[in-house]
Every structure is written in C-alpha cells, then in structure tokens.
Amino acid sequence: MGGRASVGGLIAAFGFVLAVGAARAEPLAPLPPLPASPPEQVALGRLLFFDTRLSGDASISCASCHDPRKAWGDGKPLSTGYPGAEYFRNAQTLLNAAHYRRSYWDGRMDGRDLPTLVRDHLTEPALMQVDGRLFPERLKQVPEYDAMFRRVFGGEPSFGRSLNAIAAFVRTLTSRGAPLDRYLEGDTAALSPAARDGLALFQGKAGCLRCHDGPLLSDQKFHALGVQDSAAVFGEPLRHITFRWFMKTLGTPNYTNLREDVGRYAVTKEPPDRGRFRTPSLRDVALTAPYMHNGTLATLEEVVEFYNRGGGIHRNKSPLLAPLGLGAAEKKALVEFLEALTGEPVVVDPLAPPEYKLRALGKGSPAPAGLVAASTGTAQSGKFRALGPLGPVPVPRDNPMSDAKVELGKFLFFDPRLSGDVSTPCVACHNPEAGWGDGSDVSRGYPGTQHWRNSQTVLNAAYYFKLFWAGEVTSLEAQAVAAATGNVAGNGDPMMMEERLRQIPEYVRRFKAVFGTEQPRIMDAWKAIAAFERTLVSKPEQVPFDRFVKGDPKAITDEARRGLALFLGKAGCIQCHNGPLLSDDDYHALGVPKNPVFEEDPLRQITLRFQHVIRGVPEELYRVADRDLGLYYTTKREADRGKFRTPGLRELKYTAPYMHNGAFFTLEEVLDFYDQGGGNDANKSPLLRPLKLTAQEKKDLLAFLLSLSSDQPIVVPAPQLPEYAVVK
The missing domain is CATH 1.10.760.10 (Cytochrome c-like domain)
Structure with missing residues (x-):
C-alpha cells in the first residue's frame, strides 16, 4: 500500500461517500497556513503567556490551564481556573484556536478576534481576574519587558499591546505533521490499513464528516449531543458557584434553578440552542483527552462508543445522531483513524520570566505658585469642638442595627x-x-x-x-x-x-x-x-480620659493633665484634633516624609503608579509623581496635593504605625515631627510651625495621648465560619 497518489484521486475514491452520507460536508484537507506574525511580537507573547504576573494574585499564567505539556489544555475533565474558584467546563486546547470562527464551547466570542479572547481570559473572575490597568504597571517594573515593548511596538507596556503580543503567539500554535495530512498530500503509506478503513467509516457509515469536516475537522457549528451533565458541576460547591456566576453574567433566564449546562442558549437565549456546543476540531485529538465540553468521556474509545449508541438524551438532540451499529473491528479502525489526526506534539518550553527591578520614582513636581502661606495661627485663634466621650454611634436609616x-x-x-x-x-x-x-x-x-x-x-x-x-x-x-x-x-x-x-x-x-x-x-x-x-x-468607662472628663480626677496622671494643657495650648493639636473623635474630619498636608519602602520594593512602586492610572491623574503628572497624591486624586486641584484626612487620636496605644504611609512607628517620632513644624510640602498647612517643646513637655503630651486609649485592647475572637454545601 506504499507510494504516492494524487490528492484528487484520493478524494475521488471517497466521493461516493460524500455524496450519499454528507453531501454538504467540506472535504478533508490540510490546514491552510495563517498569516505570519512578526517574530519579535511572538517572542514577547511567549514570555507573557507563561508569566504569572498577568493574573490578579500573580499565582497563575495562561499556561496554567493551557499547558504545552498537555497539548495546550490542562488534561482535566473540568478546568481549575482562578484560585478560590473551580471551573465548570473542560479547558479546550489552544491548538488551532486561530482557525475558529467562534471561540469557547458556547461560541460567545468572535474567534477571529484573538486579542479580545485573550482579554477575556485575563480579566474574567473565574479565569485570571486581573485588572487591565494593573498588570501593565507590573510589566513596566521589568526593564526587559519595557525594552521589548518599545522595540516591538514602539512604546511602553500597555494592556492592548500585551493582548496583541499574546494573540500573535497563540496564532503560532497550529497542528503539524499529522499522518492524515501526509496521506491527503499523496503519501498513501501515511495511514495504516486500519486507519484507512477508519477513514472510510468516518466519511461513510459513521457519518462523522457531517460535523467534523474541512481542514479543521469541524463544521464550526453548534449541536446538542445529549452528553451527560457532569456530577461535579452540580455536586461540588466551588464549581456550582462558578457555574451560577457565569450563567448570571450572561443573563441566562432562571439561572438559579438550572441543573444542566445550557451551552449556546446562555448566549443566544433561543430555546433550540439549549444544550448545543461548538463542534471541536479533531486535530491532535489523541493528545487532548478528556473529551466533550465537560470532560465526561475519558478516551477515544468512549467517544466512539457514545456515538455508536446514537449519542445521549436531550430535547434538542441533533437529528444527525442515530445508532451506528458499528462492530468491534469497525470501532477499533475508527479510533486508529482518529489517532492519525494527531501529528508532532507542539511543545514550547517556558522561559523564565524576567524579574522586577527597582525604578527611580519621579522627581515630583515644583511647588504650585502661591500655595505656601506663612504660619501665623495658634491654637487660641479660634474656637474648636470640645473634647469628650464619644456619643451614640450614628446609624443610617437604611441600615438599622440588630x-x-x-x-x-x-x-x-x-x-x-x-x-x-x-x-x-x-x-x-x-x-x-x-x-x-x-x-x-x-x-x-x-x-x-x-x-x-x-x-x-x-x-x-x-x-x-x-x-x-x-x-x-x-x-x-x-x-x-x-x-x-x-x-x-x-x-x-x-x-x-x-x-x-x-x-x-x-x-x-x-x-x-x-x-x-x-x-x-x-x-x-x-x-x-x-x-x-x-x-x-x-x-467611655474603659478610656482614662473619658473617665476624667466625667469627673474622676484620678483617671489620668499629672503628666497627662499637663499634656492636655499643651494639647489645647502651646502644641496646638486641638486645631485639627478636636471633638469627641479628636479629628476635624478635614484634610491637611503635613509634609510627612516618604516611606523608603517605595524606593525598595518593586510591588509598592507598581501599586503607586497604578493608583495614578485608575484615579485619572494627567499623563504628565503620572510620569513624575513619586508619592501618594492624597485628596488631589478626588478633586484634581493642585492645592490638594499631599492632603490627607485628619485621623482620630483614640486608641493610639494599639494602632501604630502612624500617618498615611506608616512613616512613624512610635508616638515619640510623631511628636518630634510636629515639634519641628512638620515636613516639607508645597501645600503644607499654615497651622504647622516649630513648637519648641522641652523633653518633659513631650513626655507630658505623650502621657495625654496614651490616656485616649482603652485600658485593654478591644478584641473580638474569630468565629467558626460555616461550610459550603451545594444548594439544591
């Protein structure tokens, strides 16, 4: 049976089958080549594909569910998905993904738009759950990535460029060297006699070609086969949670009562589409077990037996399915042909992703003109809300307590x-x-x-x-x-x-x-x-200062009483820390020094830039800002840069470190900071001035601040949390 024959002759040999069994089927043929992607873009996409920093918690990568060692699936009946979730469908191989017209088992996305498909994988909560504004900031923290993006795209890492790079890599994942292709190209020895018998069955008696036709061996349509639903989807809480979440996001009617995966219906809402799923390609099928949308069939033998029975039971089951009456030898031949659809494994070794490096943060921006005023006020220059015990807790009308x-x-x-x-x-x-x-x-x-x-x-x-x-x-x-x-x-x-x-x-x-x-x-x-x-x-009964205010002269020490006098007078604390909460609930710039952690930790630098991005600061400020901009994020007023809300002073004993960036680990450091008149800031509050406190005065002030804390920490023991159980 060796030698070569013409493609036309081979097709003609099976022409009678096509005419009778699958008149509308597209002939089998090798996959056509795809337009080549730029090699450097592919190389960048390859790195990104294996990089866990493209997931929300940086724990999984695209390769976690599309593993090259497992034929670009994950080898499991049902995919795992994002930590804390378990997916409810089988992870389809990415091999030949660029040849599909619709993507996913339910066809909910345009398969020709691979960058959008990548976006969906990265951002969906059940898959990789990353914010498209966060991970580009991570990539900018990696000099190698920054250089590659500029070389490939002419600009720094961005969400859209990342999607295009990964899509370019995915386009390269195509089947190669399948015996069937060599056979169709004229190498008659490429298929064994049993595989050729299987090919005849595939195109004739078994009727597989009616749905698995053309170069992809898929009609790219949707069919209901009556595949039995996976017990895990409705018996394992995490999978059931993901299933219900998914159906809700697509607006599926009556999703809470579903006890079947409705497939295409969730997308179209058309009753005839209930239970229909996209026909998968059969290329490399020997490597992509388990099979079907929920992975319920573990082997090709089980798949052939399923179709031999005429499929399963479903109200919308395809009329193309009927018992085949295949004998044992025919089933074996059909499996051998299916195995001949598998060529050389497409394996790409993961590269070690480049590491984060510290970046020089922006140099800041010049002080806005006219915003720095001389400090002339004192604590006695106005009236402030009296200190005292806290009153009843404010409770909103729409959320009464019980x-x-x-x-x-x-x-x-x-x-x-x-x-x-x-x-x-x-x-x-x-x-x-x-x-x-x-x-x-x-x-x-x-x-x-x-x-x-x-x-x-x-x-x-x-x-x-x-x-x-x-x-x-x-x-x-x-x-x-x-x-x-x-x-x-x-x-x-x-x-x-x-x-x-x-x-x-x-x-x-x-x-x-x-x-x-x-x-x-x-x-x-x-x-x-x-x-x-x-x-x-x-x-109040647990706080020394509150007991003092209520008439207990021994509730606080002499030092604390002297500290109170300083608080109200020379130190001027009352100007911002007034009322029962000891906060004016207003915003002030103090010139708090930068926390060095932002110069030492790449992840902190990423987050700082991410805040600039999501809060909509102007591009030029994003480029130079080297610190938290505070109230400016909300108002976009230059005068509000570096302003933060005045914190209350209650329970200070237990709540170190202090300031918005935790710059001070002790109250002594805080007092020294205020004693020197605060720090340097273009918008620094005019209320701040050098206090010239003596060592004893600082001790007195510290004693007063400590008297604002409860005698014992306020602690609540952790409760025993209830367990999951599938809702029936």
Missing part, C-alpha cells in the same frame, strides 16, 4: 470568601490583635500586590463621615464594597462573592432572618459588615 445583623457581619468580616482568591478577608488588613489595622507601616494588600497606604484602624470608624485616608467614601457600607473589590485590596468580583454566599446554607438562613431575602445579596453583606464595625467603638 444583634442578628451584627453577628452576621462579624462572620463576614472574618470570611476570606469575600475576596478574589479567598485569601483576603477584611480581618487580613484589620486584625483585632493589631489594633484593627495590620501592624505594618504600609498594608499587605492582595496577593501578588502590595498596598500603598497604611491600614487604618476600624476602631471608631463608625463616627467618620469621610473614610480612607483621602475621604474617598462616605459610609462604612461603601468602604466595605471598596475594600472587598479594590484590585490591591480584596479584588473580589461582587457576583462571584454573592454566589459563594448562596452556597453556604448557614448564610442563606442568616441573611433571610436578617434581611428577609430568600438568597443572600452582596449589597446586604456590606450592610452587615458595616453594622458589625459600628460596634467596634471606644467605651
């Missing part, structure tokens, strides 16, 4: 499932053992990132009307949302977190009891957390 709500909020405050990769609950950065901050100068932030500000204590936050260091939000409810979803904080997707709550029976019960809803709603989770936080307040 014991059950507070208890629910406590659970949620400690629950890591209210974050992107289930690693970062509220308590991660607001730890009761660290004064309800995190004890670091600059907060840890989300995995794969580092935060850019000090984590403020939650204690007495209920009394603030402006939250965060620059007052970005005005309620605890809004603060909870911002923290849980912020890219360098919790990085959670609201709908994903909501679905997680709905898979926890104890939460379903508690939310219903508190809010009267059948299912937990994420907006109510923020309300519950806020209610819990409103209980974290200083109690």
